[in-house]
Amino acid sequence: MRRGWFLPIAAALGFSFLYAPIISLVIFSFNESKLVTVWSGFSTKWYGELFSDPQLLGAAWLSLQIAALSASIALVLGTLAAVALVRFRRFKGRTLFSGMVSAPLVMPDVITGLALLLLFVAMESTLGWPRGRGMLTIVIAHATFCTAYVCVVVQSRLSDFDRSLEEAAMDLGASPLRTFFDITLPIIAPALVSGWLLGFTLSLDDLVIASFVSGPGSSTLPMVIFSKVKLGVSPDVNALATIIIGIVALGVLAATILQLRSRPKKARA
Amino acid sequence: MTTAHEPTIPPPRRLRPWNAVERRLARVGITGRMLVLVAPVLWLLVFFLVPLLVVFGISLATKQFGRPPYSALLSTEEGTVQLTLHLSNYIRLFTDNLYVAAYLSSIRIAAIATIITLIIGYPMAYAIARSSDRWRNILLMLVILPFFTSFLLRVYALTGFMRGNGVINQFLALFGIEPLVMMQTDFAVYVGIVYTYLPFMILPLYTTLVKLDVSLFEASADLGARPARTFLSVTLPLSMPGIIAGSMLVFIPAIGEFVIPSLLGGPGTLMIGRVLWDEFFTNTNWPRAAAVAMAMLVVVVVPIMLLQRAQSAVVEK
Amino acid sequence: MAKKPQLAVDTRPWRDPKAKPFVRIRNVTKKFGDVTAVNDVSLDIYKSELFCLLGGSGSGKSTLLRMLAGFEQPTSGTIEIDGQDMTHVEPYNRPVNMMFQSYALFPHMNVEQNIAYGLKRDHMPKAEIAARVAELLALVKLQDYGKRKPHQLSGGQRQRVALARALAKRPKLLLLDEPLGALDKKLREETQFELVKIQESLGVTFIVVTHDQEEAMTLATRIGVMNQGEIAMIGEPTDIYEFPNSKFVANFIGSANMVEGVVTEDEPDHVRIRSAELGCDIYVGHGVDCAPDQILWWAIRPEKMHVSRDKPEGQFGANVTKGMVEDIAYLGDMSLYQVALDSGKRVRVSQTNSIRGNPDAITWDEVVYVSWADNAGSVLTV
Numbered sequence: 017m018r019r020g021w022f023l024p025i026a027a028a029l030g031f032s033f034l035y036a037p038i039i040s041l042v043i044f045s046f047n048e049s050k051l052v053t054v055w056s057g058f059s060t061k062w063y064g065e066l067f068s069d070p071q072l073l074g075a076a077w078l079s080l081q082i083a084a085l086s087a088s089i090a091l092v093l094g095t096l097a098a099v100a101l102v103r104f105r106r107f108k109g110r111t112l113f114s115g116m117v118s119a120p121l122v123m124p125d126v127i128t129g130l131a132l133l134l135l136f137v138a139m140e141s142t143l144g145w146p147r148g149r150g151m152l153t154i155v156i157a158h159a160t161f162c163t164a165y166v167c168v169v170v171q172s173r174l175s176d177f178d179r180s181l182e183e184a185a186m187d188l189g190a191s192p193l194r195t196f197f198d199i200t201l202p203i204i205a206p207a208l209v210s211g212w213l214l215g216f217t218l219s220l221d222d223l224v225i226a227s228f229v230s231g232p233g234s235s236t237l238p239m240v241i242f243s244k245v246k247l248g249v250s251p252d253v254n255a256l257a258t259i260i261i262g263i264v265a266l267g268v269l270a271a272t273i274l275q276l277r278s279r280p281k282k283a284r285a
Numbered sequence: 286m287t288t289a290h291e292p293t294i295p296p297p298r299r300l301r302p303w304n305a306v307e308r309r310l311a312r313v314g315i316t317g318r319m320l321v322l323v324a325p326v327l328w329l330l331v332f333f334l335v336p337l338l339v340v341f342g343i344s345l346a347t348k349q350f351g352r353p354p355y356s357a358l359l360s361t362e363e364g365t366v367q368l369t370l371h372l373s374n375y376i377r378l379f380t381d382n383l384y385v386a387a388y389l390s391s392i393r394i395a396a397i398a399t400i401i402t403l404i405i406g407y408p409m410a411y412a413i414a415r416s417s418d419r420w421r422n423i424l425l426m427l428v429i430l431p432f433f434t435s436f437l438l439r440v441y442a443l444t445g446f447m448r449g450n451g452v453i454n455q456f457l458a459l460f461g462i463e464p465l466v467m468m469q470t471d472f473a474v475y476v477g478i479v480y481t482y483l484p485f486m487i488l489p490l491y492t493t494l495v496k497l498d499v500s501l502f503e504a505s506a507d508l509g510a511r512p513a514r515t516f517l518s519v520t521l522p523l524s525m526p527g528i529i530a531g532s533m534l535v536f537i538p539a540i541g542e543f544v545i546p547s548l549l550g551g552p553g554t555l556m557i558g559r560v561l562w563d564e565f566f567t568n569t570n571w572p573r574a575a576a577v578a579m580a581m582l583v584v585v586v587v588p589i590m591l592l593q594r595a596q597s598a599v600v601e602k
Numbered sequence: 603m604a605k606k607p608q609l610a611v612d613t614r615p616w617r618d619p620k621a622k623p624f625v626r627i628r629n630v631t632k633k634f635g636d637v638t639a640v641n642d643v644s645l646d647i648y649k650s651e652l653f654c655l656l657g658g659s660g661s662g663k664s665t666l667l668r669m670l671a672g673f674e675q676p677t678s679g680t681i682e683i684d685g686q687d688m689t690h691v692e693p694y695n696r697p698v699n700m701m702f703q704s705y706a707l708f709p710h711m712n713v714e715q716n717i718a719y720g721l722k723r724d725h726m727p728k729a730e731i732a733a734r735v736a737e738l739l740a741l742v743k744l745q746d747y748g749k750r751k752p753h754q755l756s757g758g759q760r761q762r763v764a765l766a767r768a769l770a771k772r773p774k775l776l777l778l779d780e781p782l783g784a785l786d787k788k789l790r791e792e793t794q795f796e797l798v799k800i801q802e803s804l805g806v807t808f809i810v811v812t813h814d815q816e817e818a819m820t821l822a823t824r825i826g827v828m829n830q831g832e833i834a835m836i837g838e839p840t841d842i843y844e845f846p847n848s849k850f851v852a853n854f855i856g857s858a859n860m861v862e863g864v865v866t867e868d869e870p871d872h873v874r875i876r877s878a879e880l881g882c883d884i885y886v887g888h889g890v891d892c893a894p895d896q897i898l899w900w901a902i903r904p905e906k907m908h909v910s911r912d913k914p915e916g917q918f919g920a921n922v923t924k925g926m927v928e929d930i931a932y933l934g935d936m937s938l939y940q941v942a943l944d945s946g947k948r949v950r951v952s953q954t955n956s957i958r959g960n961p962d963a964i965t966w967d968e969v970v971y972v973s974w975a976d977n978a979g980s981v982l983t984v
Contacts, residue, residue: 026408034431037442040452097325116329122589124541126558127578131336137353138339160332183673184706186693188720202710221435224543238437245441257438264433
């Protein structure tokens with residue numbers, strides 16, 4: 017077939033649309049001037065300013081903790097849910113269960129946030145738990161929607177998993193539990209890693225839900241950034257964004273390589 | 286080969302500890318399946334389904350001062366339990382122009398933005414699906430990468446791009462063109478939605494397009510169809526599940542979007558997510574916010590169901 | 603072919619009514635919802651046999667194998683292995699191992715770890731495991747490949763690793779699901795003999811599932827032909843081919859010409875069948891359990907018939923018919939003639955090409971006589 021010029025050009029324009037703002041943001045993070053858009057010389061002073069802002073650093077540390085915790089909880093819950101959905105063909109309430117697992121993926125953040133907050137308030141007034149709102153409630157909220165993402169990632173890996181591998185292990189004398197740890201887990205490990213990373217970045221990224229369920233004194237990084245950005249452009253946010261983008265780019269690169277390494281083997285098998 | 290041996294009866298198996306545990310659990314009717322299911326089911330019930338019910342409950346209460354700032358549905362008066370439900374919040378939703386306008390404008394903005402995203406995303410997905418294996422992985426990663434970088438920071442990056450003295454206007458100034466007002470307009474909101482949700486559109490489209498057999502296009506060309514005809518009568522219909530899945534993945538969250546209208550939109554940009562936010566944080570009218578949320582849920586239920594069906598089609602093919 | 607020693611009568615326990623079967627499948631039925639995959643199958647398999655379950659897809663052969671391995675539970679019936687009831691024993695507690703169609707090699711373990719996996723589950727001492735793994739690698743001639751991962755092996759090598767892994771625990775019974783299905787034709791032929799050799803040297807009982815009748819013929823001591831969840835016939839390869847018990851088996855194994863006829867003479871030492879399709883009588887030189895005027899079928903293999911230009915002397919005024927050569931397929935070692943009989947019925951006859959470049963060979967549109975011996979065909983009532 018003749019190769020048209022339309023597709024490459026459309027793709028190139030699309031990708032430049034995706035990346036131009038990010039690239040300009042990175043470039044201007046090294047700008048001397050406080051004016052984010054007028055270049056006035058190379059400087060790393062905004063990075064220095066960033067690391068001397070205790071509020072921002074505190075929020076970043078809190079966000080990292082929340083992200084790690086909620087991604088880990090979501091990893092366990094999401095994997096169990098994926099195993100149930102892929103392996104248990106029929107059980108009572110399967111439709112409700114699969115709906116509950118996938119609905120948080122598309123539920124507008126404002127609804128999720130409001131709903132969880134109202135739940136926490138109601139629980140506090142009737143059960144006395146959780147006491148107030150803060151890190152714990154944010155972790156619970158984030159773990160809930162991250163579970164859905166982990167589940168999707170693990171589910172897709174599990175569903176193209178050759179069942180005879182597990183049968184072979186059982187045939188050779190491994191109990192179902194042993195089989196899970198010896199065979200299933202190592203093979204789906206790349207999916208677990210990318211599921212965890214996905215949950216981690218999503219949690220790190222969330223502004224709306226955290227704003228609802230956080231309490232005084234527990235401002236996450238996106239909340240701090242949002243309040244800064246609302247007031248106008250600030251170059252230290254550019255610096256912060258550059259750091260985050262750098263870390264994420266490295267992480268995604270690593271995850272992609274992991275995934276790619278685990279895929280071709282299967283394709284050839 | 287001298288390994289001839291009689292098939293021997295294997296040594297008696299050692300009882301493994303979990304075998305005993307398993308058997309004991311089975312005796313009280315607990316199977317391995319239930320153990321797998323119990324944690325996610327409980328978690329999702331308590332932190333996903335119950336909260337939605339709570340929202341519904343509170344949407345039937347009225348605002349009051351105190352903690353919590355809403356009236357109780359159940360009260361005990363002279364020994365009898367009384368259930369007090371207020372429909373006032375819902376009545377307000379239909380009578381107050383603000384809400385009706387916000388809903389309509391949310392749907393309009395989300396729909397227009399979805400169509401623009403589709404128009405931009407489709408050729409990109411198609412180009413990726415048709416590229417060579419080596420390029421395909423790189424391009425896919427380039428699509429996924431922004432998805433992992435902070436949503437908030439990407440919206441912020443756009444403000445730097447579109448503001449009065451931003452990159453675009455500086456570029457236009459090189460050609461002597463007057464600066465455009467882009468920020469705080471509906472246009473900026475469209476750009477924001479397209480920009481942030483583009484990967485959600487591209488990925489499902491790519492998934493369906495990449496599975497289309499090249500010989501289908503060749504067959505169509507062989508039978509005399511020009512490329513445009515082939516696209517309309519072969520490619521487009523076959524990629525429908527991807528189009529629906531991608532569109533819903535953009536449309537549904539765009540309806541409830543809060544960050545984009547509040548950072549890029551102007552005061553006139555009415556979106557329901559923003560209304561809910563203000564109702565809750567500014568007016569602290571929790572029952573009203575809950576009613577707004579329930580109404581928003583009704584709006585997104587049909588798209589969600591469409592999405593579920595399209596997604597299972599994408600996966601099956 | 604390669605099983606000469608096994609053909610001695612003393613190595614055919616199924617011919618000895620007093621022999622004790624090693625695997626005993628009794629009235630096993632397996633239903634998946636409304637679908638009956640295996641229907642009331644009873645089957646005895648003896649020690650050191652290489653038994654082939656042969657059938658098309660959906661015939662229930664794989665389901666039967668999976669029930670032997672323990673991956674499926676029979677809906678009803680029992681499975682006994684070496685005198686022990688195994689019907690409801692978990693797969694990991696059975697003295698049975700399986701070689702999977704996809705090989706199911708653990709992709710994250712190397713060849714040695716794959717082979718050692720079952721031994722580790724039995725808590726065998728490390729030194730013994732190492733010795734056993736080395737022994738098995740030698741058996742399948744992969745001594746230098748122990749440290750490789752499965753994806754670094756060729757298809758044939760993977761197949762041998764899968765076999766070694768399945769043999770590692772010295773199972774009483776080895777189940778093989780399409781063991782050669784993923785190999786190309788040439789490699790498959792080589793491996794068939796290899797497999798038989800290993801089976802004979804170890805004396806393990808093999809049950810092989812296959813859809814390839816040539817493979818079954820080459821490998822098996824006995825074949826069980828399966829059709830729609832039932833056993834259609836059990837027998838040695840020669841029995842299955844030469845003496846099919848039903849129209850299904852005759853058609854399924856090899857190719858057969860099948861005609862319908864009516865019994866006109868029914869004697870203890872012979873029967874005569876009138877066939878309008880053939881345009882002649884069929885004289886069968888042995889008694890058949892049938893009634894006069896019964897409608898039945900007669901099947902004959904293409905190589906059991908003969909074509910000639912001259913009318914051969916038929917036996918008892920039967921077993922000769924006439925037709926025109928409609929088509930010839932030259933296959934090198936032999937030629938396959940399609941002859942249209944006067945009734946319109948087409949029969950296929952094969953003839954060995956014993957003369958090099960025969961200029962006088964029978965050719966298209968020639969009128970020929972087709973004849974056969976009185977014991978060449980099978981009379982079938984079902």
